[in-house]
Amino acid sequence: MKGIKVIADYRERQSGLIDSLESIGMVVSVKPLPVGDYIVSDRVCIERKTSSDFESSIISGRLFSQMARMKEAYKSPILIIEDNGDFRLPSAVIRGAIAAVYIDYGLQVLASDGQSDTAEIIASLAKREQSPVRREPSMKGSARAYTGRQSQEYIIGNLPGIGPKLARSLLVHFKSVRGIANASVDELMCVEKIGRKKAEMIHKTVNMEYGAT
DSSP states (O other): OTTOEEEEEGGGGGGSHHHHHHHTTOEEEEEOOSSOSEEOSSSOEEEEEEHHHHHHHHHHTHHHHHHHHHHHHOSSOEEEEEOOSOOOSOHHHHHHHHHHHHHTTOOEEEEESSHHHHHHHHHHHHHHHHSSSOOOOOSSOSSOOOOHHHHHHHHHHTSTTOOHHHHHHHHHHHSSHHHHHHOOHHHHTTSTTOOHHHHHHHHHHHHSOTTOO
C-alpha cells in the first residue's frame, strides 16, 4: 500500500477508520469534503454508513439527496454499509432503499462486516484506482461541473434540515442565496413546509459567527 492515498472527511476523525487505514499503510489527508466520506481518485467517492447511520438517513430523508450529490460530482460513487445487524426498520424497507440507491441513483452498494473490513475495501479500491495508472484523489471529481443553479441548490440543500426540494422552494421564493441569508425567521416561514424550527435553524446557521456552536 506504499504511496496509496485517500482523502477523508474531517467528520470521520472520531470513527477510528482513519487510524485503521493508516495502520495498513494508507496515506490519509483529512479535509472538509463537500460530498462523501472518502475519496480515492478523481472518479471514485465513497460514502460510509453504519447500519444505524443508514437507517437514520432513510428516516430523515437525507439519504437520497446525499446519493444524488455524489452522483453529480463523481463518475463512480460507492456506498459502503457496515452491517452490524442493528436495523430496526423492516427488512423490506432496507432492501428497497438499497435498491433505490443502486437503480435510481446509480451507486454501487458494498456490504462490510465492520470497520476493519471497510478499511480493507477502501484500501483495495484506492490501490485499484492508483496503480498502475495514477488516478490521484481529487475533491473536484470528474463528473460534469455544477451549473450556477446547481451550485445554489447545493449550498442551500446542505443547510440543517433542508434537502433538494426545500432548497429549490427557498430559492424560488427568495430568488438568490443572498435573499435566503438576509431573510428573517418569519419571512423564511412563508415558504411551504418551512416551520418555525427549520426557519430558526436556517437563520441561525447563516448568521452565526464562524466557529460558534
